[in-house]
Amino acid sequence: MKKTFAKDLERAIIEELEQLKKRTPELTCLWDLLLVLQEEFIQVLQSDEPASLEIGRLTGSDEDWKQVHAYIAGMEGAVLQRAIPLWTIYSLLERAAQYYHQAGVNSAYPKEKAWYLSLEQIKLMEKRKVGGAVRTVHNHLWGQLGFAPFMIGKE
Known part of the structure; x- marks a missing residue:
């Protein structure tokens, strides 16, 4: 049951990513990376035996994320329109x-417990990487407004 729900959850996230990609095509580089990672994650969930979790394969390479963050940092205009979809995926x-x-x-079961807690850590790593893009957008908003639009360090 838990594994079935997990697959359904990850598929629902894919559907949301596809919708976000349609609504904010300027963030396609991020959406494409996240879609690939989601597909990899679902493959792991579909395996009969818990496989070893390749962190880089499931969270993306540092180079891929650097490119995404650099692209987002270099974008101009419509900052708030980018913030909302980023908050959604975050x-x-x-x-x-x-x-x-x-x-x-x-x-x-100890093995199952370790498996799910490992999956949690992978999702948290992915969230932190998306969080970098969120912080970049918040910095743009801060620059436009002249003050921090949200409480810093509070989630």
Whole structure:
């Protein structure tokens, strides 16, 4: 049951990413990277035996993320229109991590517990990488407004 829900959750995130990509094509580089990572994550969930988790394959390379962050940092105009979709995916990754945490904590089997808690950590890493893009957009907003638009360091 937990694995089925996890697959459904990850597929729902893919559907949301596809919608975000249609609404904000200027962030296609980010959406494409996240879609690839989601597909990789679903493949891991579909395996019969828990495989070793390749962090780079499931969270993206540092080089890929540097390119995404550099692209977002160099964008001009419509900052708020980019912030909303980024907040959306950031929140979805947070919720997915919370699910994997709860699935692990509520497992009676040590191997299964470790598996789900590892999946939680992968989602948290992915969330932190998206968080870099969110911070970049917040900095742009700060520059436009002349003050921090949101409480810094508070989530």
